[in-house]
Amino acid sequence: MSKKRRDFLKATAIGAVGITALGCQEKKHDHEHHHGHNHTHEDDREVTKPVVISTWNHGLAANEGAWQVLSSAGSALNAVEAGVRITESDPTGQSVGIGGRPDMSGEVTLDACIMNHKGDCGSVAYLKGIEHPISVARKVMEETPHVMLVGDGAKEFALRKGFPEVNLLTEKSKQDWEDWKASERKVLPKINVENHDTIGLLALDVYGNLSGACTTSGAAWKMKGRVGDSPIIGAGLYVDNEVGGATATGWGEAVIRAVGCFLVVEFMRQGNSPQEACRLAVERVISKNPDWKDIQVGFIALNKYGEHGAYCIQPGFDYAVKSRLVQNEMIKSESRV
């Protein structure tokens, strides 16, 4: 039997169990995963699955898209892609995909990355004129030997793969840019919530596998050529199927300096809850960024057991959760300030 066929049969068998288990919690046994010696006490931890969590208000609609996949025993990878594509297509969202606010020069440039339970990842940055950077990132992951494509190369790749070219700049975002240009300030508002709301989405599927996706138009009025944390594996997103996943929003420069999401996952590996791991990572961000009082950074995290949490610097950040236990609602993140 081919490996693909074996995997398929295995997945279908687990899927059948998974579907019947949709309404209940399962015990996770140690032989299912490989913990370090100091984690054996977790043998009987309950697992809630599937679960999807995502950043900000637009996460509610994205979670619904992801849930359709998860609730029919689809993979976390398919779920995270389907979820954030909804946000990318929404022209009223001015920080992701179509309708995203442009850079200083008036051009919309998009960044995205995706990571699956096997540790495979793909990313695009400074991508222009393509509605779904997340799907291009997935193609980079699955159909190239590389992890990251940027700029013209990413665009050419997307067009070659059949993605249509679209105009990403809406009248509203164009007008906002013109107003900003005409204003005296001409500085980047670093903590303005309006200015920062990337979608980062994490999912745990019925098979117990984790994946994550992160997609953004980046900071509004950014310098031409600027790329933030969102397409950087380890900074804007990280997933380790043995432990959990994390994704970030806020001032990308500060997240990159601390390799934020990798750090959150490492803190969870050490035994911290998702929320505590996010808090410790925010503390690290604060220690590496003397201007921390002027910026917003928020992390959300989801572990192998379906537990989730968040933490941020400034108040005002929340995240959307959907699972058997939580019917798609916003949860307020605790903040340092």
Ligand code: ASP
């Ligand atoms: N992190 C994104 C960036 O800096 C923006 C955001 O999340 O608001 O590109």
